[in-house]
Structure formats: C-alpha cells, structure tokens
Amino acid sequence: MAFGKGCHLHLIDGSAFIFRAYHALPPLTRKSDGLPIGAVAGFCNMLQRYVEGNNGSDAPTHVAVIFDKGSHTFRNDMYDLYKANREAMPEDLRPQMPLTREATIAFNIACEEMEGFEADDIIATLAVQARDLGGRCTIISSDKDLMQLVGGGVEMLDAMKNKVIDVEGVEEKFGVGPNRVVDVQALAGDSVDNVPGAPGIGVKTAALLINEYGTLEELLDRAEEIKQPKRRQTLIDHRAQIELSKRLVQLDENTPLTFSIDDLEVREPDPDRLLSFLAEMEFRTLSKRIAEKLGAEAPVIEDVAPPAADAPEMPDLKDATYETVRDAAALQKWIDLTYEHGHVAVDTETTGLNEMIVDLVGISLCVNAGHACYIPLAHKDGSDDLFGSDAPAEGQMPLQEALDLLKPMLEDESILKIGQNMKYDAKIFHRYGVEVAPFDDTMLISYAQHAGLHNHGMDALSERYLGHTPIPIKSLLGTGKSQITFDRVPIDEATPYAAEDADITLRLWQVLKPQLHEKGVTTVYETLERPLVPVLAQMERNGVKVDRDTLSRMSNAFAQKMAGLEAEIHELAGQDFNVGSPKQLGEILFDKLELPGGKKGKTGAYSTGVDILEDLATEHELPGKVLDWRQLSKLKSTYTDALQTHINADTGRVHTSYSIVGANTGRLSSSEPNLQNIPVRSEEGRRIREAFVAEQGNVLVSLDYSQIELRILAHVAGIDALKQAFKDGQDIHAMTASEMFDVPLDEMTPDVRRKAKAINFGVIYGISGFGLARNLRIPRAEAQGFIDRYFERFPGIRTYMDETVQFAKDHGYVQTLFGRKINTPEINAKGPGAGFSKRAAINAPIQGTAADVIRRAMIQMPAAIKDLPCKMLLQVHDELIFEVPEDAVDETINVVRGIMENASDPAVKFDVPLVVDAGQGANWAEAH
DNA sequence: GACATCACG
DNA sequence: GACGTACGTGATGTCC
Known part of the structure; x- marks a missing residue:
C-alpha cells in the first residue's frame, strides 16, 4: 500500500530504546558463552511490549526502527566538538549493537540506518514525507531534539511514560512552538550534545527572547535593542557561535534516503524466524511469552552450563x-x-x-x-x-x-x-x-x-x-x-x-x-x-561493658521464681515432669489433662509453642504458668547466665563477633554472644539491658533509624501517600489506618492503628491472608479483606511485589538499591516452597537496602568521629550504640546522626527523608 | 545433630 | 482448588 492519507507511520528511535534497555537491566550474559545480552533482552522486551500495544484503532500502517550509524556525521564537519563530551560506549554494550538490528529484523520490523546521518535526520526526513503525503506520524522517543518536528500530523510518544507529546507538550517544554524550538536550542545550547549556544542563556531566557523578537535571525539582527546590557553583549559577541548552534540542532529533513516510505509497511512477524532468534539469545521467559501470543510452540532452550575453562590452569x-x-x-x-x-x-x-x-x-x-x-x-x-x-x-x-x-x-x-x-x-x-x-x-x-x-x-x-x-x-x-x-x-x-x-x-x-x-x-x-572489615574489627575490640553483679543478681531472682512456678506447675499437672521438655509438656496437656487443640507436628510431637499455650491459657491455669516459666528460663539461660561467661577477663567487657556474610540480605549477624537479640519487648527482659553499662564518666548513646524499611518501601514502590506522610513527619501507621478504614486521624483508635501497623509490617514480609490472620488473631477472610483494601488504596505496592517476583524469576536474583544482589535459586520451584521463595524475594530488597544504608554509615563513621572521644560499640540492624564521655554527648549525636541520615548519598537519592532518633543513659535500657 | 522454642530487628 | 505461609537471624535445652 502506498503511503498517503489515512496512513500512520511509527518511527522508533532505536538508540533511545537500546540505552534505556541497557541502563534498566543488570548486565546479563548469555549462559552458554557469557556474551553480554542485557541490552538486547531489554530491547526485545520493549519491542514486544510496543507490538502488543498496537491493537487499537490507531494502529500504525507503517513502522520502522531507526538507528544511528557511525559516529562521524556532517555535524562533526561543522563543529569538531559536536558530541565530543559523550562518554565512550560501555564495553559490554558494543557487541550488542548489531544484535539489536538483528532483533528488529527478527520481529519483521523495518530497520533503517545510514552512514554519516544521525537517526534523528532520517526520522525528520520520513516525518516530513509522511506529513506531506497527507498521513500521520508518531515518533516513539522522548528526545527533545526531535520536538522541532511536532505539528501538522506529527506527534511524539514517550514510550516509558506512555505520554503523547503534541504541540502543547512542546510549548510546555520549550516555551515556544515546535517551529521555533531550534531557535531556543540554538540560544540555550545543550551540554549533552556539547552544543555551545549563548553563554549564560538557558531555555527560559531563550524562549522569552524568541517570543519577543519572533525568530532567532530577527533577534540577532536587532540585538542592540536588548535592554539588559549583559544579555545584549552576549548575543552580539557570540553571534557566530549561536548561528553554528542552530545549524547543529536543526535536523536535516532532506536526507537522501536509500529506501522509500512505502517499504515500511507493517508486516506480520514470521514465528519461526523470531522464535529462533530468541532461542539463539537464550531468552526463556520472553520466547515463552511471544510463542504464546503467536500461537506457536515455544522453542526448547537447553540449560547449558558455562564451560569451566575460564578457571586458571593450576597444579593439582x-x-x-x-x-x-x-x-x-x-x-x-x-x-x-x-x-x-x-x-x-x-x-x-x-x-x-x-x-x-x-x-x-x-x-x-x-x-x-x-x-x-x-x-x-x-x-x-x-x-x-x-x-x-x-x-x-x-x-x-x-x-x-x-x-x-x-x-x-x-x-x-x-x-x-x-x-x-x-x-x-x-x-x-x-x-x-x-x-x-x-x-x-x-x-x-x-x-x-x-x-x-x-x-x-x-x-x-x-x-x-x-x-x-x-x-x-x-x-x-x-x-x-x-x-x-x-x-x-x-x-x-x-x-x-x-x-x-x-x-x-x-x-x-x-x-x-x-x-x-x-x-x-x-x-x-x-x-x-x-571496608566494613576494619570497622567491625574495631567495634569487636571495643566490646561493651557488662556488669556481672547485676546479671548474677538477676539470675538468682529468676531461679527463685522458676522454682516456685515449677512447683505450682507440678501441682496443677498432678505429677512431676520436666517443664523444659516440650514433649513431656505436650503429653501432660493433651493426653493427661485432655485439653483441646492438640496438634502434632511433622515429628509426631504435640506443638506447645507460645501461640498454642496462649490460647490454652483461657482453658486451664497450667499453660500460663508454663509460659511464665519459659520466659524466665530463656532470660536466665540465654542471657543472665550465658552473658557472664562471655565477659573477657582482661577487659571486663563482652566482645561479640559480627559476621558480614551471616545473613543473605546484607544484614550483619552477631554471635558468641549474640548481642543483636538482647531482650527489650517484655518489661522483665528489658531489665537485662540495665547490665550493659558505660565506663565511669561515660554514657551509652543509641541512635536508630526510624521506620527505615517502611520508608524504603514507600520509595521503591513509589507510594505517594506514604512518601508524603514521611515528609510531613506523620504517624505512618495511623495514616495507613486512616486511608484503609476511612477513619479521620483525630478519631484514630489504638486498635485500628494496631491493625494497620501489622499490615504495614506484613507487606514488608510479603503479606498473606493466613499470616496476617494469625498475627492479628482474626478470621482469615477478614485479614484477606484488609489486604485487599490495602492494595486498593496503595496499588503501587502490589505492582512492586509482582515486579520483584517477576524480576527474581527472570534473573534468579533480586537487588537492593545499592546494587547488592541476593540470589533466589528456589524462586521457580514448584510446590510448597514456592510461596516461601516469593516472600523472601519481596523482602530481600527492602531489608537489604536498609542493611546497605547502615553499612554505609558505619564505614564512614571512624573518619567522622576521629576527633571525638567516643567509641562505636554495637550495631543492631537499624541501631548503632556508642560509649561517650558525658561532656561529648551532644556533639557525638550531632555528628553521628548527620552521617546516618545522609548515608545513602550520593549513591541513592531517597524520595523520603531518613530520620534518626537518639537516646542516652547510664545503661542500654535508658539509652534505647 | 535435629528439632522446638524464643530472644531481637 | 489445595497447598502451607508472614522476612531475617543465633542460642538454648531436650532427645535420639
């Protein structure tokens, strides 16, 4: 069909697709030979999404992907510094360039490029031809250099934002119509392409001048009339440079094309050809998806392990x-x-x-x-x-x-x-x-x-x-x-x-x-x-002072209480037994006393966890006593007894050992002893922290990130309401509750807020109706209702979760904002483990990003506090604990808080503020 | 040494 | 439609 009235030409800016694909995706390699193919994968995905989007009444009749070819064009002849500040193409992108052409051809889309001409010039020529033939043209790109072409049936489409850029859009961007865009660009210049323009004049000023004088030529001829002396002088002095700039940004609408617009007619892809290309690239997910769309059989892609040959030769x-x-x-x-x-x-x-x-x-x-x-x-x-x-x-x-x-x-x-x-x-x-x-x-x-x-x-x-x-x-x-x-x-x-x-x-x-x-x-x-190694080594050497007498007194008190409880428990049970044995306890509760709810686990033993015993406490006196006994037993054996054995004889302090590789997400772990799980939630347990003290004349200072994981969630999932709440310093759980349950903030009840809080945390863990129901002790259907409502109010969360799981399935790992990779080898497994892997994949980028943030803060800390008399002692995931002379507390808090709150700079720019709370006291209980 | 339990973020 | 479920750790005591 000859191009004419009623026809619609789509022109895809190939380079823009490639660079977007390259930067959006991790550096993937083809499994069989290690060839980098991340950009090709992204490019194909974008093409497929483009094709799938073309089913409406406005579908194109003609389409082409236009590429740049060669780096030298007629513009370099005019100005040898044109695009001279461009960074060299990344090494792993270069070999992918020809593959993107092959991909386009495999999709059976016209693929055009011409030596010595930029893609933009080819696009300009075709757009003008389409317009002159009475048809329409959509340029799929967001490149501002192409905006001069808009109008008279030519539009642009920002594929990323799915936003049409028409004449109004151009005016919004440049302050002038498309026909004057080059005039504004000639004045404003362009640092990306190294177009000089007029020094000191930006888009705003340029538009003002062009609107006043009509055209660039008129402006330059009448430059003497400009009132502002500096502006006037600039235009007069730099006239030649400005005129050169205009020639650089002006697209050539008369490129001598080696093909005709009629050659670009939309063609159906040949399934065999497309699928064999995708198979050659080893794109499993994409070829499956496309095969489905085409109603063809997906190619079988062998899972070839990379040859172990790149291992250096070594003697046995x-x-x-x-x-x-x-x-x-x-x-x-x-x-x-x-x-x-x-x-x-x-x-x-x-x-x-x-x-x-x-x-x-x-x-x-x-x-x-x-x-x-x-x-x-x-x-x-x-x-x-x-x-x-x-x-x-x-x-x-x-x-x-x-x-x-x-x-x-x-x-x-x-x-x-x-x-x-x-x-x-x-x-x-x-x-x-x-x-x-x-x-x-x-x-x-x-x-x-x-x-x-x-x-x-x-x-x-x-x-x-x-x-x-x-x-x-x-x-x-x-x-x-x-x-x-x-x-x-x-x-x-x-x-x-x-x-x-x-x-x-x-x-x-x-x-x-x-x-x-x-x-x-x-x-x-x-x-x-x-860089964390020396920091942790120093913290471990510092240790934390622990008061043996306090622990010892607590141990004795716990022992007495436990003995009393044990006697009561035996009395209630009607016989002596080992309270610390879940097996014996289960038999007493469910066989002897015949209490309801006896569930056997996979080993055939009754389950006697805290949830079960709490439920049973309404039926009988015994389970509650056992819970009390267990709490004391835990506190005594794990903390008040065991901590004493870890007090170093030489230093009088406890020196934990941190493992950098202990947690898959990037968190640290602490052992021998674990100082990251010292009790705090129960009042009795919390008192153990009183034994963690500062040296004479010092205090312990604790600084912790407030709600850091929720802040990260708000950022990565792009939830505007949550982001705004954090910016305004609102109570995030109350705000969530208000959104979900339509309760105004000033009428919020603690119970409604509690539910919202549970949901907020549930989301971070990869929420499920079952889990939330158990946590809140509400019917499962009700919990599911809450979750549905939450996703309704914050649809970005669901999108984030789905995309994260999909990313894990495609790549076998997920990533933190700082690039840490957490592998998810089980993500494609079927069976009961599937949900587990998904939730872990959803949680890992959030937990991991928070871990990265505090790592960055810790790494900067020694230099930041080198002139202060304080010592960094402990890290508890979102909290850092310092020992500080009393008279240096305020300054320490200032410095440390500054480091912690800005720890993501400059690698990641969060949309939400990071806030650090500080506390101090003679011991850890007071400081926290 | 596996398992259950429970302490923390 | 059923499955089995909150994410990440380490220490302790029991029992085989």
Whole structure:
C-alpha cells in the first residue's frame, strides 16, 4: 500500500530504546558463552511490549526502527566538538549493537540506518514525507531534539511514560512552538550534545527572547535593542557561535534516503524466524511469552552450563608439597617472592577460635597456586608427655623475629594480602602490632556474588570452585574431650594443613575475583563489604561493658521464681515432669489433662509453642504458668547466665563477633554472644539491658533509624501517600489506618492503628491472608479483606511485589538499591516452597537496602568521629550504640546522626527523608 | 545433630 | 482448588 492519507507511520528511535534497555537491566550474559545480552533482552522486551500495544484503532500502517550509524556525521564537519563530551560506549554494550538490528529484523520490523546521518535526520526526513503525503506520524522517543518536528500530523510518544507529546507538550517544554524550538536550542545550547549556544542563556531566557523578537535571525539582527546590557553583549559577541548552534540542532529533513516510505509497511512477524532468534539469545521467559501470543510452540532452550575453562590452569592440590619455614633466611626468600608477585595469600593458625583471647601459633603464605609455606612460631613439644609439655618444639624461628620481618610486607601498600575471613587474621595480627593492608577477602568476594546460593566458608568454596576437599582440622585436633589445640600439633603435620589453607585461599581468589566484575558486584564488594572489615574489627575490640553483679543478681531472682512456678506447675499437672521438655509438656496437656487443640507436628510431637499455650491459657491455669516459666528460663539461660561467661577477663567487657556474610540480605549477624537479640519487648527482659553499662564518666548513646524499611518501601514502590506522610513527619501507621478504614486521624483508635501497623509490617514480609490472620488473631477472610483494601488504596505496592517476583524469576536474583544482589535459586520451584521463595524475594530488597544504608554509615563513621572521644560499640540492624564521655554527648549525636541520615548519598537519592532518633543513659535500657 | 522454642530487628 | 505461609537471624535445652 502506498503511503498517503489515512496512513500512520511509527518511527522508533532505536538508540533511545537500546540505552534505556541497557541502563534498566543488570548486565546479563548469555549462559552458554557469557556474551553480554542485557541490552538486547531489554530491547526485545520493549519491542514486544510496543507490538502488543498496537491493537487499537490507531494502529500504525507503517513502522520502522531507526538507528544511528557511525559516529562521524556532517555535524562533526561543522563543529569538531559536536558530541565530543559523550562518554565512550560501555564495553559490554558494543557487541550488542548489531544484535539489536538483528532483533528488529527478527520481529519483521523495518530497520533503517545510514552512514554519516544521525537517526534523528532520517526520522525528520520520513516525518516530513509522511506529513506531506497527507498521513500521520508518531515518533516513539522522548528526545527533545526531535520536538522541532511536532505539528501538522506529527506527534511524539514517550514510550516509558506512555505520554503523547503534541504541540502543547512542546510549548510546555520549550516555551515556544515546535517551529521555533531550534531557535531556543540554538540560544540555550545543550551540554549533552556539547552544543555551545549563548553563554549564560538557558531555555527560559531563550524562549522569552524568541517570543519577543519572533525568530532567532530577527533577534540577532536587532540585538542592540536588548535592554539588559549583559544579555545584549552576549548575543552580539557570540553571534557566530549561536548561528553554528542552530545549524547543529536543526535536523536535516532532506536526507537522501536509500529506501522509500512505502517499504515500511507493517508486516506480520514470521514465528519461526523470531522464535529462533530468541532461542539463539537464550531468552526463556520472553520466547515463552511471544510463542504464546503467536500461537506457536515455544522453542526448547537447553540449560547449558558455562564451560569451566575460564578457571586458571593450576597444579593439582593433591600433588602439592609445602615448605616449612624455620629461619630468617628462608622467610626472607618468601617475602621476596611476595614482592615479585605483588600479592600473597595469608592465613594464621591459632590456639582457638576467639580472636580476643587466642595466641598466634603459625603463619602460612602462598604466592601462587601450589607454591605455599608454613611458618611455625609457637608449637609446643608435647609428644613425650601425656599432658603436653610447655617446651617449644624444635625447628621454629622466634615469633618476634618473624613478625619483624613480615610487618613491612603485611603493611606495604603495594602488596595485596589475600585472606579467607580476613577480619579474623587481621585481629590476630593487630594484637601483635601489625595492621594488615591492603587486603582482599575471598569470603566476602564469594558473598558479594553468591549470597543466597551457598555459604562462604573455605571448605564449601574449595569443594565448589576447586573440586578439592581440604584436610579436615579434626584430623589434626581430634574431637570431643581429647581435642587438642593447634600448638600441640606436630609441625610436620601442621605444615600440609596450614599451607594448604593459604594455597586454597589464593586459588579461590584467582577464580572468584575476576567474576566480581562479570557479575556486576565489584562496587558492592568494594564499598559495602571490604571496608566494613576494619570497622567491625574495631567495634569487636571495643566490646561493651557488662556488669556481672547485676546479671548474677538477676539470675538468682529468676531461679527463685522458676522454682516456685515449677512447683505450682507440678501441682496443677498432678505429677512431676520436666517443664523444659516440650514433649513431656505436650503429653501432660493433651493426653493427661485432655485439653483441646492438640496438634502434632511433622515429628509426631504435640506443638506447645507460645501461640498454642496462649490460647490454652483461657482453658486451664497450667499453660500460663508454663509460659511464665519459659520466659524466665530463656532470660536466665540465654542471657543472665550465658552473658557472664562471655565477659573477657582482661577487659571486663563482652566482645561479640559480627559476621558480614551471616545473613543473605546484607544484614550483619552477631554471635558468641549474640548481642543483636538482647531482650527489650517484655518489661522483665528489658531489665537485662540495665547490665550493659558505660565506663565511669561515660554514657551509652543509641541512635536508630526510624521506620527505615517502611520508608524504603514507600520509595521503591513509589507510594505517594506514604512518601508524603514521611515528609510531613506523620504517624505512618495511623495514616495507613486512616486511608484503609476511612477513619479521620483525630478519631484514630489504638486498635485500628494496631491493625494497620501489622499490615504495614506484613507487606514488608510479603503479606498473606493466613499470616496476617494469625498475627492479628482474626478470621482469615477478614485479614484477606484488609489486604485487599490495602492494595486498593496503595496499588503501587502490589505492582512492586509482582515486579520483584517477576524480576527474581527472570534473573534468579533480586537487588537492593545499592546494587547488592541476593540470589533466589528456589524462586521457580514448584510446590510448597514456592510461596516461601516469593516472600523472601519481596523482602530481600527492602531489608537489604536498609542493611546497605547502615553499612554505609558505619564505614564512614571512624573518619567522622576521629576527633571525638567516643567509641562505636554495637550495631543492631537499624541501631548503632556508642560509649561517650558525658561532656561529648551532644556533639557525638550531632555528628553521628548527620552521617546516618545522609548515608545513602550520593549513591541513592531517597524520595523520603531518613530520620534518626537518639537516646542516652547510664545503661542500654535508658539509652534505647 | 535435629528439632522446638524464643530472644531481637 | 489445595497447598502451607508472614522476612531475617543465633542460642538454648531436650532427645535420639
């Protein structure tokens, strides 16, 4: 059909599609060969969405995707700096450019480009032709350079916002009609394309001038008449530059086309051709969707594992023999080797696992695969003595001599030290006066790319990535009562084990480090993982002062109360039994007393959790007493008793250990002891915090993010009402309740607010009717009603949840706003686990983003407080605790709050403010 | 060592 | 239509 009246031409700005696709999607690679295809995937998705949108009465009769070709055009001949400040095309985008052309052809859409001409000129020429032939033209782009073409049947469509840009839209943007757009652009210039324009004149001023004088030429001719002296001079001085600018922005409507507009008629895609292209790209989801639309069979795409060939060639670990370094000369040789290589894997052997207490026994080094040594330093010779003698074993160099030799290398900026869990080794070295830097950590490198897939201990990594099972430590130390410490291991046994650990660490680094970049998590590793190591090490060394007497008195009080309760429970049960045994308790409750609601779990035992016992408490006196007993038992055994055993004899303080890789979402975990779950919710439990105190003359200061996860939800899901509430500092739960239940804020009741609060939290966890019903103890149907209403009022939340799950299904991971990736390997699994994976995927970006925010704050903290006398002691997910001299409290709060509230800058700009609340007191109960 | 329970955000 | 459900952790005691 010849183009003419009644015809409608669509022109798609190909480059705009590509760049949008490239930046919207993570750097995906084709699984079989690692070819980057993220932009192609996004491009195809956008094309398909475009095609699907064309079913209305306004469907196009003609369509083409127009691309740029080559970087040199006639504009460069006019002005050699044209687009000179453009950044080079990203390396992983370049190979995708030809594929986007192939994709267009596969969709059977005309694909046009011409050497020496920008896509914009081709678009301009076609748009003018279409108009002159009496037809219509829609340009699918939001590029302002194309706005000069609008009018007389030519419109633009911003595909992203699905917004039509007509003459009015152009006037809104430029303050003049489309026919004067180039005049405004000539004056205002364009920093993106490096069009100079007139210095100091922007779009606003330019439009004002053009509207006053009619055209640019008129304005320049009558520039003398301009009243403002500076503006007048600018126009007179820069006339040539302005005229050049106009020629640069003026599109060429007379491009000598090598094809005809009639060639662009809309064509049906050939299913075979399109699907085989998609299969070649290995786009599973998209080819399924398109096959469905076309009524064709989806191609089978084999799940090809990437070849393991990119792993560096390494000698077999089983064949390795390692050197034992026994004197300064041998050690110096190894130090020289590290300087030759520029890096070295380092591992320490110690007498135990608590790095605050244990002693250094030996050090191993590895400079390249298979080339490692062990330096024994404090082995004891206990071979002849059943109890072990304390005499040093033969053949070791003095510890201090070794450290003196190693220290310059370990602290040398030019030598990269590689460790597996470097926080541990760095803390050991710190105790001997050595500050290890710079370093890489294979555990963190693994975590940055594989969180959610597997754990990151050396044994697991070695088996997975090197196919080698390391020598088990138990084979040296034994187990149970007869277990010995590493200093009792004979040196000739210790060497193969210790040196192998360093060898494995170095090999893991060689395999995993390059993949950081391929997986797109280098920035995560370098800004959110590695810098945290010294910060946490310092916090752990600081520890927190815990008052033993307070805990001890509480333990005694708890023991007395428990004894009383136990007697009452036995009386009520009519027999003695172990209250701490759920099995025995279940039998008493449901078999002997025949109380209702006895449900057996998968092990066949009655469930006696807090929910069940609370329900039963209305039936009988016994369950309530058991609950009281359990609470006391928990507080005593886990807290008041156990915490005392963790008080360090030297410091009088408790030193927890934080794990950077403990939680898949990016949160830290705390252990030995866990100081992130000290009671606070119950009044009795809360009193345990009174035992956490500050040194004489100091106070504890606690600063915590207010509602950070809900704020992040409001931002990522784009919920304007929630965002506004946070900006206005409103009570977010009350506001939600008001929206949902149509209750004015000033008539809000605590019960309605409580329900809204439960829903708000439920949303963060991937809400379900069942879960909410159980939490609120209301019928399931009612809970579902609440959820439905919530989604009705905040439709963006549902969209966010659906999109997040879809993203996880497409990519196998979800992401935080800071780029942290959390893998979701089970997301496509069927069966009972499906809901679980979905909820985890919905929660992870929110919890993870909050975790990233506080990590950023913590990493900045040492520099921020270096001139203050305070110490950072603890982190509890959204809270930081400091020990501060009384007279420095206000300043500390100011500084720390500033860091915390602005921690997302400049990486992420939140639509909602982050707010930090502060408290202080002689102990943690008062500070919180 | 698995399981149930319960402490925290 | 049924399934099994709030997200993320660590420590303790019982029982096999």
